[in-house]
Amino acid sequence: MNKLLSTMFVLAVAFATAQTAQAQQVSGSVENGAKKTAMCVGCHGIIGYQASFPEIHKVPKIAGQSASYIVSALTAYKTGDRKHPTMHAIADSLSEQDMADLGAYYAQLGMKEGQTVPATAQVPESVQALVSRDKDNSCTKCHGANFNTPNDGTVPKLAGQHADYLAVALRAYQVGGGGHGYVGRSNAVMGGQAKQFDSAEIKALASFISTLPGDVKTVPESRFHRVD
Structure with a gap:
């Protein structure tokens, strides 16, 4: 019996590993992504469009x-690590392939009008004090010195x-992702960073x-893209 259980465990691990590897190999298609934006363009395709949850922004x-x-x-919206009722409902309807296709589409969409980005940002002293509050300078360490060159694709x-x-x-990172509320984001690094700032400091940092x-x-x- 122990041998049988051991064999089943090995097979289960092998299956899970194969599933993980398969998920990591999902590649997105720009062409297919362009056909899947119907639930996105109503908000993200309108310049200056404002949402009303959890506040107007x-x-x-x-x-x-x-x-x-x-x-x-x-x-993160699908799993609930990012809490937002509308985005959760949308993400929950998407497969891994759908997400990969949408990612590929929106990534290239921003490249159509190429932009020049400075190598570094000239940070005002008042904001630099906020950015440097953590001794590791985690803000620029992760998001880049110009806040446009992240150190990781995620x-x-x-x-x-x-x-x-x-x-x-x-503010959502300050709340965190625990509990069953409708607001909050679960990320240990961002939670630790965000909790260092009060409301005025968050506003100053975000504005800069x-x-x-x-x-x-x-x-x-x-127009909405037609799905064939």
Whole structure:
């Protein structure tokens, strides 16, 4: 019996490993992603569009973010690590392939009008004090000295993002992802960083980052894409 259980365990591990490897190999198609944006363009395809939850703020610019970040964000909304009723409902309807296709589409959408981004950002002393509050300078260590060159594909580009959205996101990290509420984001690193700042400091940091040249943008779409 022990031998049988041992064999079943090995097979289960092998199956799980194969499934993980398969998930990691999912590659996105720009062409297919363009056909799957019907649930996205109503908010992310309108310049200046504002959401009303958890407060009134502009929806984030997603064109120009990396494909891996978009997949990571959608996955977090699907699992509940990022709490947002509307985004959870949308992400929950997407397969891994759908997410990969949408990631590929929006990543290339931001490249159509190429932008020049400075190698470094000239940070005002008042903001530098906030960025440097952590001895490891985690803000720029992860998001890049210009807040536009993340050190990892799952980390978002922040430069040029809407200030009010950045503030809402930081406050969500302060709340965390525990419990059954409708607001909060689960991320140990971001939670630790966000909790260092009070409301005024979050507003100052978000306002500065929003003024920096960056890759992210909102690209208007005049119609919904037809799914064949």
